Amino acid sequence: MSPANRHAQKDRTTTYAPPAAMLTPSVVRLPTERIKEWRTGCCEVHQGISHRRSAFLHKHSTAVIRKYGTVKVEGLNVSGMSGGNLAKQILDCSWSEWFRQLRYKAEEAGRRLVAVDPKYTSQICSQCRCKHADNRKTQADFACLSCGYQDNADHNAAVNILARNEPLDANVRGVALCVV
Numbered sequence: 001m002s003p004a005n006r007h008a009q010k011d012r013t014t015t016y017a018p019p020a021a022m023l024t025p026s027v028v029r030l031p032t033e034r035i036k037e038w039r040t041g042c043c044e045v046h047q048g049i050s051h052r053r054s055a056f057l058h059k060h061s062t063a064v065i066r067k068y069g070t071v072k073v074e075g076l077n078v079s080g081m082s083g084g085n086l087a088k089q090i091l092d093c094s095w096s097e098w099f100r101q102l103r104y105k106a107e108e109a110g111r112r113l114v115a116v117d118p119k120y121t122s123q124i125c126s127q128c129r130c131k132h133a134d135n136r137k138t139q140a141d142f143a144c145l146s147c148g149y150q151d152n153a154d155h156n157a158a159v160n161i162l163a164r165n166e167p168l169d170a171n172v173r174g175v176a177l178c179v180v
Helices: 004-014 030-068 087-093 095-109 153-163
Strands: 070-074 112-116 142-143 151-152
Touching: 030 095, 030 142, 070 095, 070 153, 087 095, 142 153, 151 153
Parallel strands: 070 112
Antiparallel strands: 142 151
């Protein structure tokens, strides 16, 4: 008998007995029980995140509606945007829910919510009104090729949205820029 066969035969005859403590019912847990506990824990975590997000949106949408008589937002196609590269971030921010809350709270408070066409708001200079695709060099920086004006791209776009021709209501106490 070769040494390799001798070891193989020895391994077949060796038996393993688990310690008695592992056989007691208090220690043995089925995998399905662990999965149920894990799912319950995950559900509680995600439910907490959902509640915090909802509370944040309610608090800030109420503050915006109370402070301003007319609120202008970009009329974004959120469902169309949620299929691209930033889908997870867009859906995580709850843009659709934010717009929905602004809409119904503005209606209840007698305020105006205006959805402005977002075309070229990030490419038009808020100072000289020059429109060029190269005005927005990066996602964050705006530099006008015509007059040399430099600003944060989001702030420049917000000024352009505010400047779109929409008549203001009588309940406006002045115009202020609120970039959220």
